[in-house]
Amino acid sequence: MGKKKNIGKGEWELLAKLATNESGSEDREETKSWLKKSQEIRSELETTQKMLKKIDDFYTLKNFDSHGAWRNVQSKIYPEKAKTVRLKKIRKEAIRKFYKYAAVVLVALLLGSIGYYIGFVYQNPVQENQIVMAENQVLNEYVLPDGSVVTLNWNSQLEFPKNFNDSIREVTIRGEAFFDVKPNAKKPFVINAGNAQVKVLGTSFNVSAYPETETVEVVVKTGKVRVIRKKPDMQTAINEVILVPGEKGTLFNQNNLLEKSVNTNPNFVAWKTLDLIFDEVPLNEVILNLEKVYHAEIQLMEPELNNLVYTGHFDQKPINFVLDVIRLTFNLNLSEENEQFVLSDRK
Structure with a gap:
Protein backbone atom coordinates (compact mmCIF):
# COMPACT_ATOMS: atom_id res chain seq x y z
CA MET A 1 0.00 0.00 0.00
CA ASN A 63 -2.79 -20.82 17.35
CA PHE A 64 -5.93 -22.87 16.93
CA ASP A 65 -5.98 -26.27 18.77
CA SER A 66 -7.27 -28.41 15.93
CA HIS A 67 -6.82 -31.70 17.81
CA GLY A 68 -8.72 -30.40 20.81
CA ALA A 69 -11.50 -29.09 18.59
CA TRP A 70 -11.69 -32.43 16.79
CA ARG A 71 -11.96 -34.29 20.09
CA ASN A 72 -14.73 -31.90 21.11
CA VAL A 73 -16.60 -32.61 17.89
CA GLN A 74 -16.15 -36.37 18.36
CA SER A 75 -17.45 -36.19 21.90
CA LYS A 76 -20.61 -34.62 20.62
CA ILE A 77 -20.98 -37.06 17.72
CA TYR A 78 -19.95 -40.18 19.73
CA PRO A 79 -20.65 -39.36 23.39
CA GLU A 80 -20.29 -43.01 24.60
CA LYS A 81 -16.91 -43.44 22.89
CA ALA A 82 -15.64 -40.21 24.35
CA LYS A 83 -16.82 -41.29 27.78
CA THR A 84 -15.00 -44.61 27.35
CA VAL A 85 -11.80 -42.82 26.39
CA ARG A 86 -12.10 -40.57 29.42
CA LEU A 87 -12.79 -43.58 31.66
CA LYS A 88 -9.78 -45.39 30.24
CA LYS A 89 -7.60 -42.41 31.00
CA ILE A 90 -9.02 -42.15 34.51
CA ARG A 91 -8.52 -45.88 35.03
CA LYS A 92 -4.95 -45.72 33.77
CA GLU A 93 -4.26 -42.82 36.07
CA ALA A 94 -5.88 -44.67 39.01
CA ILE A 95 -3.85 -47.82 38.25
CA ARG A 96 -0.68 -45.77 38.01
CA LYS A 97 -1.39 -44.17 41.38
CA PHE A 98 -2.34 -47.56 42.87
CA TYR A 99 0.95 -49.15 41.83
CA LYS A 100 2.80 -46.13 43.08
CA TYR A 101 1.22 -46.35 46.55
CA ALA A 102 1.40 -50.17 46.55
CA ALA A 103 5.13 -49.96 45.93
CA VAL A 104 5.51 -47.57 48.84
CA VAL A 105 3.46 -49.84 51.13
CA LEU A 106 5.40 -52.92 49.97
CA VAL A 107 8.72 -51.26 50.71
CA ALA A 108 7.45 -50.16 54.13
CA LEU A 109 6.24 -53.69 54.94
CA LEU A 110 9.51 -55.18 53.73
CA LEU A 111 11.54 -52.81 55.86
CA GLY A 112 9.24 -53.47 58.81
CA SER A 113 9.57 -57.23 58.38
CA ILE A 114 13.34 -56.97 58.20
CA GLY A 115 13.36 -54.80 61.30
CA TYR A 116 11.06 -57.19 63.15
CA TYR A 117 13.19 -60.18 62.16
CA ILE A 118 16.38 -58.45 63.27
CA GLY A 119 14.73 -57.42 66.54
CA PHE A 120 13.34 -60.88 67.09
CA VAL A 121 16.69 -62.54 66.45
CA TYR A 122 18.37 -60.00 68.67
CA GLN A 123 15.91 -60.51 71.52
CA ASN A 124 15.60 -64.27 70.99
CA PRO A 125 18.96 -65.50 69.78
CA VAL A 126 19.25 -69.14 68.78
CA GLN A 127 20.62 -70.99 71.76
CA GLU A 128 23.45 -73.40 71.16
CA ASN A 129 23.18 -76.17 73.72
CA GLN A 130 26.11 -77.50 75.67
CA ILE A 131 26.34 -81.26 76.17
CA VAL A 132 28.56 -82.64 78.89
CA MET A 133 29.09 -86.33 79.52
CA ALA A 134 30.59 -88.48 82.24
CA GLU A 135 32.07 -91.70 80.94
CA ASN A 136 34.03 -94.17 83.03
CA GLN A 137 34.58 -91.60 85.73
CA VAL A 138 33.23 -91.40 89.24
CA LEU A 139 32.76 -87.67 89.74
CA ASN A 140 32.05 -84.91 87.22
CA GLU A 141 30.99 -81.52 88.52
CA TYR A 142 29.77 -78.65 86.36
CA VAL A 143 28.72 -75.07 87.08
CA LEU A 144 25.75 -73.94 85.00
CA PRO A 145 25.33 -70.39 83.57
CA ASP A 146 23.15 -69.34 86.56
CA GLY A 147 25.66 -70.58 89.13
CA SER A 148 23.85 -73.84 89.92
CA VAL A 149 26.13 -76.84 90.39
CA VAL A 150 25.48 -80.25 88.83
CA THR A 151 27.38 -83.43 89.61
CA LEU A 152 27.11 -86.15 86.97
CA ASN A 153 27.31 -89.82 87.74
CA TRP A 154 29.07 -92.28 85.47
CA ASN A 155 27.54 -92.88 82.01
CA SER A 156 25.35 -89.78 82.28
CA GLN A 157 24.72 -86.81 80.02
CA LEU A 158 23.57 -83.26 80.73
CA GLU A 159 22.31 -80.84 78.09
CA PHE A 160 21.86 -77.12 78.78
CA PRO A 161 22.08 -73.77 76.89
CA LYS A 162 25.08 -71.49 77.00
CA ASN A 163 22.81 -68.88 78.56
CA PHE A 164 19.40 -69.34 80.16
CA ASN A 165 16.59 -67.09 78.91
CA ASP A 166 14.77 -64.49 81.00
CA SER A 167 11.90 -66.72 82.15
CA ILE A 168 13.19 -70.25 82.73
CA ARG A 169 16.30 -72.34 83.39
CA GLU A 170 15.83 -75.60 81.50
CA VAL A 171 18.15 -78.59 81.21
CA THR A 172 17.90 -82.23 80.13
CA ILE A 173 19.44 -85.18 81.99
CA ARG A 174 20.06 -88.70 80.72
CA GLY A 175 21.43 -90.82 83.51
CA GLU A 176 21.95 -89.63 87.08
CA ALA A 177 22.91 -86.27 88.53
CA PHE A 178 22.78 -84.35 91.77
CA PHE A 179 21.57 -80.78 91.43
CA ASP A 180 22.35 -77.92 93.78
CA VAL A 181 20.15 -75.21 92.27
CA LYS A 182 20.82 -71.55 92.89
CA PRO A 183 17.61 -69.86 94.18
CA ASN A 184 15.79 -67.56 91.76
CA ALA A 185 12.05 -67.10 92.33
CA LYS A 186 11.61 -65.35 88.96
CA LYS A 187 13.26 -68.10 86.90
CA PRO A 188 12.19 -71.66 87.77
CA PHE A 189 14.69 -74.43 87.21
CA VAL A 190 13.26 -77.18 84.99
CA ILE A 191 14.83 -80.60 84.41
CA ASN A 192 13.63 -82.90 81.64
CA ALA A 193 14.29 -86.46 82.79
CA GLY A 194 12.86 -89.08 80.47
CA ASN A 195 9.07 -89.12 80.80
CA ALA A 196 9.20 -86.89 83.88
CA GLN A 197 9.81 -83.20 84.40
CA VAL A 198 11.17 -81.66 87.59
CA LYS A 199 10.50 -78.02 88.53
CA VAL A 200 12.21 -76.15 91.37
CA LEU A 201 13.05 -72.61 92.44
CA GLY A 202 16.13 -73.34 94.53
CA THR A 203 16.99 -76.62 96.25
CA SER A 204 19.22 -79.70 96.15
CA PHE A 205 18.07 -83.12 94.97
CA ASN A 206 19.07 -86.20 93.04
CA VAL A 207 17.62 -87.28 89.70
CA SER A 208 18.11 -90.75 88.23
CA ALA A 209 16.80 -91.18 84.69
CA TYR A 210 18.83 -93.74 82.79
CA PRO A 211 17.05 -94.55 79.50
CA GLU A 212 17.49 -98.30 79.96
CA THR A 213 15.97 -98.38 83.46
CA GLU A 214 12.31 -98.92 84.32
CA THR A 215 11.90 -95.83 86.50
CA VAL A 216 12.73 -92.16 86.88
CA GLU A 217 13.55 -91.32 90.51
CA VAL A 218 13.81 -87.95 92.24
CA VAL A 219 14.98 -87.71 95.86
CA VAL A 220 15.00 -84.34 97.62
CA LYS A 221 17.73 -83.33 100.02
CA THR A 222 16.75 -79.68 100.65
CA GLY A 223 13.94 -77.40 99.53
CA LYS A 224 10.84 -78.38 97.58
CA VAL A 225 10.51 -80.08 94.19
CA ARG A 226 7.58 -80.66 91.82
CA VAL A 227 7.70 -83.82 89.69
CA ILE A 228 5.36 -83.82 86.67
CA ARG A 229 4.42 -86.48 84.16
CA LYS A 230 5.09 -85.28 80.62
CA LYS A 231 2.19 -87.44 79.38
CA PRO A 232 -0.73 -86.62 81.66
CA ASP A 233 -3.47 -89.21 82.12
CA MET A 234 -6.93 -87.71 82.60
CA GLN A 235 -8.22 -90.94 84.16
CA THR A 236 -5.53 -90.88 86.85
CA ALA A 237 -5.68 -88.36 89.67
CA ILE A 238 -1.90 -88.07 90.14
CA ASN A 239 -0.18 -86.22 87.32
CA GLU A 240 2.29 -84.44 89.58
CA VAL A 241 3.67 -84.68 93.11
CA ILE A 242 5.32 -82.18 95.45
CA LEU A 243 8.38 -83.50 97.27
CA VAL A 244 10.05 -82.17 100.42
CA PRO A 245 13.34 -83.29 102.04
CA GLY A 246 13.37 -87.04 102.71
CA GLU A 247 10.75 -87.84 100.06
CA LYS A 248 11.07 -89.63 96.74
CA GLY A 249 9.08 -89.40 93.54
CA THR A 250 9.08 -92.41 91.22
CA LEU A 251 7.73 -92.52 87.67
CA PHE A 252 7.30 -96.01 86.24
CA ASN A 253 7.96 -95.76 82.51
CA GLN A 254 5.99 -98.83 81.46
CA ASN A 255 2.59 -97.79 82.81
CA ASN A 256 3.30 -94.05 83.22
CA LEU A 257 2.44 -94.30 86.93
CA LEU A 258 3.73 -91.60 89.29
CA GLU A 259 4.23 -92.35 93.00
CA LYS A 260 5.36 -90.43 96.06
CA SER A 261 7.05 -92.18 98.98
CA VAL A 262 9.48 -91.76 101.88
CA ASN A 263 13.10 -92.27 100.86
CA THR A 264 14.56 -95.18 102.82
CA ASN A 265 17.94 -95.28 101.05
CA PRO A 266 20.54 -93.15 102.90
CA ASN A 267 23.01 -93.79 100.06
CA PHE A 268 21.05 -92.10 97.25
CA VAL A 269 23.96 -89.65 96.71
CA ALA A 270 26.80 -91.94 97.78
CA TRP A 271 27.94 -92.07 94.13
CA LYS A 272 28.76 -88.37 94.62
CA THR A 273 29.94 -88.29 98.26
CA LEU A 274 31.44 -91.79 98.62
CA ASP A 275 29.75 -91.83 102.03
CA LEU A 276 28.10 -95.24 102.47
CA ILE A 277 25.89 -96.18 105.41
CA PHE A 278 24.45 -99.67 105.95
CA ASP A 279 22.18 -100.50 108.85
CA GLU A 280 21.23 -104.20 108.88
CA VAL A 281 21.04 -104.38 105.12
CA PRO A 282 21.00 -107.71 103.23
CA LEU A 283 24.36 -108.37 101.62
CA ASN A 284 22.93 -108.53 98.10
CA GLU A 285 21.60 -104.93 98.54
CA VAL A 286 24.99 -103.86 99.89
CA ILE A 287 26.61 -105.28 96.75
CA LEU A 288 24.12 -103.38 94.49
CA ASN A 289 25.01 -100.11 96.23
CA LEU A 290 28.73 -100.80 95.88
CA GLU A 291 28.40 -101.58 92.17
CA LYS A 292 26.53 -98.33 91.59
CA VAL A 293 28.93 -96.16 93.60
CA TYR A 294 32.22 -97.69 92.41
CA HIS A 295 31.07 -98.85 88.97
CA ALA A 296 32.44 -102.30 89.66
CA GLU A 297 31.21 -105.83 89.00
CA ILE A 298 30.84 -107.84 92.22
CA GLN A 299 29.57 -111.41 92.40
CA LEU A 300 28.37 -113.49 95.33
CA MET A 301 29.16 -117.09 94.45
CA GLU A 302 26.74 -118.91 96.79
CA PRO A 303 23.02 -117.98 96.93
CA GLU A 304 22.97 -118.18 100.73
CA LEU A 305 25.36 -115.21 100.90
CA ASN A 306 22.55 -112.97 99.73
CA ASN A 307 20.76 -113.30 103.07
CA LEU A 308 23.67 -112.16 105.21
CA VAL A 309 22.91 -108.89 107.00
CA TYR A 310 25.53 -106.16 107.17
CA THR A 311 25.93 -102.99 109.26
CA GLY A 312 28.76 -100.54 108.63
CA HIS A 313 29.87 -97.06 107.52
CA PHE A 314 32.42 -96.20 104.84
CA ASP A 315 33.45 -92.61 104.19
CA GLN A 316 35.70 -91.89 101.20
CA LYS A 317 37.12 -95.44 101.16
CA PRO A 318 38.29 -97.29 98.01
CA ILE A 319 36.43 -100.33 96.77
CA ASN A 320 39.23 -102.76 97.73
CA PHE A 321 39.12 -101.57 101.33
CA VAL A 322 35.32 -101.88 101.56
CA LEU A 323 35.27 -105.43 100.12
CA ASP A 324 38.12 -106.52 102.37
CA VAL A 325 36.15 -105.38 105.44
CA ILE A 326 33.10 -107.33 104.28
CA ARG A 327 35.29 -110.40 103.63
CA LEU A 328 36.70 -110.28 107.16
CA THR A 329 33.27 -109.67 108.70
CA PHE A 330 31.73 -112.84 107.22
CA ASN A 331 34.96 -114.89 106.91
CA LEU A 332 34.72 -115.06 103.09
CA ASN A 333 37.17 -115.43 100.28
CA LEU A 334 37.79 -112.45 98.01
CA SER A 335 39.28 -112.74 94.55
CA GLU A 336 39.52 -110.53 91.45
CA GLU A 337 39.32 -112.00 87.98
CA ASN A 338 38.91 -110.14 84.66
CA GLU A 339 38.04 -106.85 86.44
CA GLN A 340 35.37 -108.64 88.49
CA PHE A 341 35.37 -109.11 92.26
CA VAL A 342 34.16 -112.45 93.63
CA LEU A 343 33.09 -113.17 97.21
CA SER A 344 32.74 -116.83 98.12
CA ASP A 345 32.27 -119.07 101.15
CA ARG A 346 35.39 -120.67 102.66
CA LYS A 347 33.78 -124.08 103.08
Whole structure:
Protein backbone atom coordinates (compact mmCIF):
# COMPACT_ATOMS: atom_id res chain seq x y z
CA MET A 1 0.00 0.00 0.00
CA GLY A 2 1.51 3.29 -1.11
CA LYS A 3 1.43 6.42 0.93
CA LYS A 4 -1.37 8.80 -0.05
CA LYS A 5 -0.23 12.25 -0.91
CA ASN A 6 -3.28 14.03 0.53
CA ILE A 7 -2.99 12.38 3.96
CA GLY A 8 -0.55 13.94 6.38
CA LYS A 9 1.60 12.30 9.06
CA GLY A 10 -0.70 13.29 11.91
CA GLU A 11 -3.71 12.10 10.00
CA TRP A 12 -2.02 8.69 9.45
CA GLU A 13 -1.46 8.36 13.19
CA LEU A 14 -5.10 9.15 13.87
CA LEU A 15 -6.13 6.71 11.15
CA ALA A 16 -4.01 3.93 12.72
CA LYS A 17 -5.56 4.50 16.17
CA LEU A 18 -9.03 4.34 14.69
CA ALA A 19 -8.28 1.11 12.79
CA THR A 20 -6.91 -0.58 15.89
CA ASN A 21 -9.62 0.77 18.24
CA GLU A 22 -7.04 2.63 20.28
CA SER A 23 -8.42 6.12 19.76
CA GLY A 24 -9.83 8.11 22.62
CA SER A 25 -13.20 9.85 22.75
CA GLU A 26 -11.71 13.17 21.49
CA ASP A 27 -9.94 11.40 18.62
CA ARG A 28 -13.14 9.63 17.62
CA GLU A 29 -15.09 12.93 17.40
CA GLU A 30 -12.32 14.47 15.35
CA THR A 31 -12.18 11.42 13.09
CA LYS A 32 -15.93 11.44 12.41
CA SER A 33 -15.83 14.98 11.11
CA TRP A 34 -12.64 14.16 9.22
CA LEU A 35 -14.16 11.11 7.52
CA LYS A 36 -17.14 13.15 6.32
CA LYS A 37 -14.83 15.55 4.49
CA SER A 38 -12.62 13.03 2.69
CA GLN A 39 -13.55 10.01 0.59
CA GLU A 40 -9.88 9.11 0.34
CA ILE A 41 -9.53 8.81 4.11
CA ARG A 42 -12.67 6.63 4.35
CA SER A 43 -11.33 4.31 1.67
CA GLU A 44 -7.92 4.11 3.37
CA LEU A 45 -9.53 3.32 6.74
CA GLU A 46 -11.63 0.56 5.24
CA THR A 47 -8.61 -0.97 3.48
CA THR A 48 -6.53 -0.80 6.65
CA GLN A 49 -9.26 -2.47 8.77
CA LYS A 50 -9.62 -5.33 6.24
CA MET A 51 -5.87 -5.88 6.24
CA LEU A 52 -5.74 -5.96 10.06
CA LYS A 53 -8.63 -8.45 10.20
CA LYS A 54 -6.78 -10.80 7.83
CA ILE A 55 -3.72 -10.57 10.03
CA ASP A 56 -5.81 -11.39 13.14
CA ASP A 57 -7.48 -14.31 11.34
CA PHE A 58 -4.06 -15.66 10.33
CA TYR A 59 -2.71 -15.64 13.88
CA THR A 60 -5.97 -17.04 15.29
CA LEU A 61 -5.79 -19.97 12.85
CA LYS A 62 -2.12 -20.53 13.59
CA ASN A 63 -2.79 -20.82 17.35
CA PHE A 64 -5.93 -22.87 16.93
CA ASP A 65 -5.98 -26.27 18.77
CA SER A 66 -7.27 -28.41 15.93
CA HIS A 67 -6.82 -31.70 17.81
CA GLY A 68 -8.72 -30.40 20.81
CA ALA A 69 -11.50 -29.09 18.59
CA TRP A 70 -11.69 -32.43 16.79
CA ARG A 71 -11.96 -34.29 20.09
CA ASN A 72 -14.73 -31.90 21.11
CA VAL A 73 -16.60 -32.61 17.89
CA GLN A 74 -16.15 -36.37 18.36
CA SER A 75 -17.45 -36.19 21.90
CA LYS A 76 -20.61 -34.62 20.62
CA ILE A 77 -20.98 -37.06 17.72
CA TYR A 78 -19.95 -40.18 19.73
CA PRO A 79 -20.65 -39.36 23.39
CA GLU A 80 -20.29 -43.01 24.60
CA LYS A 81 -16.91 -43.44 22.89
CA ALA A 82 -15.64 -40.21 24.35
CA LYS A 83 -16.82 -41.29 27.78
CA THR A 84 -15.00 -44.61 27.35
CA VAL A 85 -11.80 -42.82 26.39
CA ARG A 86 -12.10 -40.57 29.42
CA LEU A 87 -12.79 -43.58 31.66
CA LYS A 88 -9.78 -45.39 30.24
CA LYS A 89 -7.60 -42.41 31.00
CA ILE A 90 -9.02 -42.15 34.51
CA ARG A 91 -8.52 -45.88 35.03
CA LYS A 92 -4.95 -45.72 33.77
CA GLU A 93 -4.26 -42.82 36.07
CA ALA A 94 -5.88 -44.67 39.01
CA ILE A 95 -3.85 -47.82 38.25
CA ARG A 96 -0.68 -45.77 38.01
CA LYS A 97 -1.39 -44.17 41.38
CA PHE A 98 -2.34 -47.56 42.87
CA TYR A 99 0.95 -49.15 41.83
CA LYS A 100 2.80 -46.13 43.08
CA TYR A 101 1.22 -46.35 46.55
CA ALA A 102 1.40 -50.17 46.55
CA ALA A 103 5.13 -49.96 45.93
CA VAL A 104 5.51 -47.57 48.84
CA VAL A 105 3.46 -49.84 51.13
CA LEU A 106 5.40 -52.92 49.97
CA VAL A 107 8.72 -51.26 50.71
CA ALA A 108 7.45 -50.16 54.13
CA LEU A 109 6.24 -53.69 54.94
CA LEU A 110 9.51 -55.18 53.73
CA LEU A 111 11.54 -52.81 55.86
CA GLY A 112 9.24 -53.47 58.81
CA SER A 113 9.57 -57.23 58.38
CA ILE A 114 13.34 -56.97 58.20
CA GLY A 115 13.36 -54.80 61.30
CA TYR A 116 11.06 -57.19 63.15
CA TYR A 117 13.19 -60.18 62.16
CA ILE A 118 16.38 -58.45 63.27
CA GLY A 119 14.73 -57.42 66.54
CA PHE A 120 13.34 -60.88 67.09
CA VAL A 121 16.69 -62.54 66.45
CA TYR A 122 18.37 -60.00 68.67
CA GLN A 123 15.91 -60.51 71.52
CA ASN A 124 15.60 -64.27 70.99
CA PRO A 125 18.96 -65.50 69.78
CA VAL A 126 19.25 -69.14 68.78
CA GLN A 127 20.62 -70.99 71.76
CA GLU A 128 23.45 -73.40 71.16
CA ASN A 129 23.18 -76.17 73.72
CA GLN A 130 26.11 -77.50 75.67
CA ILE A 131 26.34 -81.26 76.17
CA VAL A 132 28.56 -82.64 78.89
CA MET A 133 29.09 -86.33 79.52
CA ALA A 134 30.59 -88.48 82.24
CA GLU A 135 32.07 -91.70 80.94
CA ASN A 136 34.03 -94.17 83.03
CA GLN A 137 34.58 -91.60 85.73
CA VAL A 138 33.23 -91.40 89.24
CA LEU A 139 32.76 -87.67 89.74
CA ASN A 140 32.05 -84.91 87.22
CA GLU A 141 30.99 -81.52 88.52
CA TYR A 142 29.77 -78.65 86.36
CA VAL A 143 28.72 -75.07 87.08
CA LEU A 144 25.75 -73.94 85.00
CA PRO A 145 25.33 -70.39 83.57
CA ASP A 146 23.15 -69.34 86.56
CA GLY A 147 25.66 -70.58 89.13
CA SER A 148 23.85 -73.84 89.92
CA VAL A 149 26.13 -76.84 90.39
CA VAL A 150 25.48 -80.25 88.83
CA THR A 151 27.38 -83.43 89.61
CA LEU A 152 27.11 -86.15 86.97
CA ASN A 153 27.31 -89.82 87.74
CA TRP A 154 29.07 -92.28 85.47
CA ASN A 155 27.54 -92.88 82.01
CA SER A 156 25.35 -89.78 82.28
CA GLN A 157 24.72 -86.81 80.02
CA LEU A 158 23.57 -83.26 80.73
CA GLU A 159 22.31 -80.84 78.09
CA PHE A 160 21.86 -77.12 78.78
CA PRO A 161 22.08 -73.77 76.89
CA LYS A 162 25.08 -71.49 77.00
CA ASN A 163 22.81 -68.88 78.56
CA PHE A 164 19.40 -69.34 80.16
CA ASN A 165 16.59 -67.09 78.91
CA ASP A 166 14.77 -64.49 81.00
CA SER A 167 11.90 -66.72 82.15
CA ILE A 168 13.19 -70.25 82.73
CA ARG A 169 16.30 -72.34 83.39
CA GLU A 170 15.83 -75.60 81.50
CA VAL A 171 18.15 -78.59 81.21
CA THR A 172 17.90 -82.23 80.13
CA ILE A 173 19.44 -85.18 81.99
CA ARG A 174 20.06 -88.70 80.72
CA GLY A 175 21.43 -90.82 83.51
CA GLU A 176 21.95 -89.63 87.08
CA ALA A 177 22.91 -86.27 88.53
CA PHE A 178 22.78 -84.35 91.77
CA PHE A 179 21.57 -80.78 91.43
CA ASP A 180 22.35 -77.92 93.78
CA VAL A 181 20.15 -75.21 92.27
CA LYS A 182 20.82 -71.55 92.89
CA PRO A 183 17.61 -69.86 94.18
CA ASN A 184 15.79 -67.56 91.76
CA ALA A 185 12.05 -67.10 92.33
CA LYS A 186 11.61 -65.35 88.96
CA LYS A 187 13.26 -68.10 86.90
CA PRO A 188 12.19 -71.66 87.77
CA PHE A 189 14.69 -74.43 87.21
CA VAL A 190 13.26 -77.18 84.99
CA ILE A 191 14.83 -80.60 84.41
CA ASN A 192 13.63 -82.90 81.64
CA ALA A 193 14.29 -86.46 82.79
CA GLY A 194 12.86 -89.08 80.47
CA ASN A 195 9.07 -89.12 80.80
CA ALA A 196 9.20 -86.89 83.88
CA GLN A 197 9.81 -83.20 84.40
CA VAL A 198 11.17 -81.66 87.59
CA LYS A 199 10.50 -78.02 88.53
CA VAL A 200 12.21 -76.15 91.37
CA LEU A 201 13.05 -72.61 92.44
CA GLY A 202 16.13 -73.34 94.53
CA THR A 203 16.99 -76.62 96.25
CA SER A 204 19.22 -79.70 96.15
CA PHE A 205 18.07 -83.12 94.97
CA ASN A 206 19.07 -86.20 93.04
CA VAL A 207 17.62 -87.28 89.70
CA SER A 208 18.11 -90.75 88.23
CA ALA A 209 16.80 -91.18 84.69
CA TYR A 210 18.83 -93.74 82.79
CA PRO A 211 17.05 -94.55 79.50
CA GLU A 212 17.49 -98.30 79.96
CA THR A 213 15.97 -98.38 83.46
CA GLU A 214 12.31 -98.92 84.32
CA THR A 215 11.90 -95.83 86.50
CA VAL A 216 12.73 -92.16 86.88
CA GLU A 217 13.55 -91.32 90.51
CA VAL A 218 13.81 -87.95 92.24
CA VAL A 219 14.98 -87.71 95.86
CA VAL A 220 15.00 -84.34 97.62
CA LYS A 221 17.73 -83.33 100.02
CA THR A 222 16.75 -79.68 100.65
CA GLY A 223 13.94 -77.40 99.53
CA LYS A 224 10.84 -78.38 97.58
CA VAL A 225 10.51 -80.08 94.19
CA ARG A 226 7.58 -80.66 91.82
CA VAL A 227 7.70 -83.82 89.69
CA ILE A 228 5.36 -83.82 86.67
CA ARG A 229 4.42 -86.48 84.16
CA LYS A 230 5.09 -85.28 80.62
CA LYS A 231 2.19 -87.44 79.38
CA PRO A 232 -0.73 -86.62 81.66
CA ASP A 233 -3.47 -89.21 82.12
CA MET A 234 -6.93 -87.71 82.60
CA GLN A 235 -8.22 -90.94 84.16
CA THR A 236 -5.53 -90.88 86.85
CA ALA A 237 -5.68 -88.36 89.67
CA ILE A 238 -1.90 -88.07 90.14
CA ASN A 239 -0.18 -86.22 87.32
CA GLU A 240 2.29 -84.44 89.58
CA VAL A 241 3.67 -84.68 93.11
CA ILE A 242 5.32 -82.18 95.45
CA LEU A 243 8.38 -83.50 97.27
CA VAL A 244 10.05 -82.17 100.42
CA PRO A 245 13.34 -83.29 102.04
CA GLY A 246 13.37 -87.04 102.71
CA GLU A 247 10.75 -87.84 100.06
CA LYS A 248 11.07 -89.63 96.74
CA GLY A 249 9.08 -89.40 93.54
CA THR A 250 9.08 -92.41 91.22
CA LEU A 251 7.73 -92.52 87.67
CA PHE A 252 7.30 -96.01 86.24
CA ASN A 253 7.96 -95.76 82.51
CA GLN A 254 5.99 -98.83 81.46
CA ASN A 255 2.59 -97.79 82.81
CA ASN A 256 3.30 -94.05 83.22
CA LEU A 257 2.44 -94.30 86.93
CA LEU A 258 3.73 -91.60 89.29
CA GLU A 259 4.23 -92.35 93.00
CA LYS A 260 5.36 -90.43 96.06
CA SER A 261 7.05 -92.18 98.98
CA VAL A 262 9.48 -91.76 101.88
CA ASN A 263 13.10 -92.27 100.86
CA THR A 264 14.56 -95.18 102.82
CA ASN A 265 17.94 -95.28 101.05
CA PRO A 266 20.54 -93.15 102.90
CA ASN A 267 23.01 -93.79 100.06
CA PHE A 268 21.05 -92.10 97.25
CA VAL A 269 23.96 -89.65 96.71
CA ALA A 270 26.80 -91.94 97.78
CA TRP A 271 27.94 -92.07 94.13
CA LYS A 272 28.76 -88.37 94.62
CA THR A 273 29.94 -88.29 98.26
CA LEU A 274 31.44 -91.79 98.62
CA ASP A 275 29.75 -91.83 102.03
CA LEU A 276 28.10 -95.24 102.47
CA ILE A 277 25.89 -96.18 105.41
CA PHE A 278 24.45 -99.67 105.95
CA ASP A 279 22.18 -100.50 108.85
CA GLU A 280 21.23 -104.20 108.88
CA VAL A 281 21.04 -104.38 105.12
CA PRO A 282 21.00 -107.71 103.23
CA LEU A 283 24.36 -108.37 101.62
CA ASN A 284 22.93 -108.53 98.10
CA GLU A 285 21.60 -104.93 98.54
CA VAL A 286 24.99 -103.86 99.89
CA ILE A 287 26.61 -105.28 96.75
CA LEU A 288 24.12 -103.38 94.49
CA ASN A 289 25.01 -100.11 96.23
CA LEU A 290 28.73 -100.80 95.88
CA GLU A 291 28.40 -101.58 92.17
CA LYS A 292 26.53 -98.33 91.59
CA VAL A 293 28.93 -96.16 93.60
CA TYR A 294 32.22 -97.69 92.41
CA HIS A 295 31.07 -98.85 88.97
CA ALA A 296 32.44 -102.30 89.66
CA GLU A 297 31.21 -105.83 89.00
CA ILE A 298 30.84 -107.84 92.22
CA GLN A 299 29.57 -111.41 92.40
CA LEU A 300 28.37 -113.49 95.33
CA MET A 301 29.16 -117.09 94.45
CA GLU A 302 26.74 -118.91 96.79
CA PRO A 303 23.02 -117.98 96.93
CA GLU A 304 22.97 -118.18 100.73
CA LEU A 305 25.36 -115.21 100.90
CA ASN A 306 22.55 -112.97 99.73
CA ASN A 307 20.76 -113.30 103.07
CA LEU A 308 23.67 -112.16 105.21
CA VAL A 309 22.91 -108.89 107.00
CA TYR A 310 25.53 -106.16 107.17
CA THR A 311 25.93 -102.99 109.26
CA GLY A 312 28.76 -100.54 108.63
CA HIS A 313 29.87 -97.06 107.52
CA PHE A 314 32.42 -96.20 104.84
CA ASP A 315 33.45 -92.61 104.19
CA GLN A 316 35.70 -91.89 101.20
CA LYS A 317 37.12 -95.44 101.16
CA PRO A 318 38.29 -97.29 98.01
CA ILE A 319 36.43 -100.33 96.77
CA ASN A 320 39.23 -102.76 97.73
CA PHE A 321 39.12 -101.57 101.33
CA VAL A 322 35.32 -101.88 101.56
CA LEU A 323 35.27 -105.43 100.12
CA ASP A 324 38.12 -106.52 102.37
CA VAL A 325 36.15 -105.38 105.44
CA ILE A 326 33.10 -107.33 104.28
CA ARG A 327 35.29 -110.40 103.63
CA LEU A 328 36.70 -110.28 107.16
CA THR A 329 33.27 -109.67 108.70
CA PHE A 330 31.73 -112.84 107.22
CA ASN A 331 34.96 -114.89 106.91
CA LEU A 332 34.72 -115.06 103.09
CA ASN A 333 37.17 -115.43 100.28
CA LEU A 334 37.79 -112.45 98.01
CA SER A 335 39.28 -112.74 94.55
CA GLU A 336 39.52 -110.53 91.45
CA GLU A 337 39.32 -112.00 87.98
CA ASN A 338 38.91 -110.14 84.66
CA GLU A 339 38.04 -106.85 86.44
CA GLN A 340 35.37 -108.64 88.49
CA PHE A 341 35.37 -109.11 92.26
CA VAL A 342 34.16 -112.45 93.63
CA LEU A 343 33.09 -113.17 97.21
CA SER A 344 32.74 -116.83 98.12
CA ASP A 345 32.27 -119.07 101.15
CA ARG A 346 35.39 -120.67 102.66
CA LYS A 347 33.78 -124.08 103.08
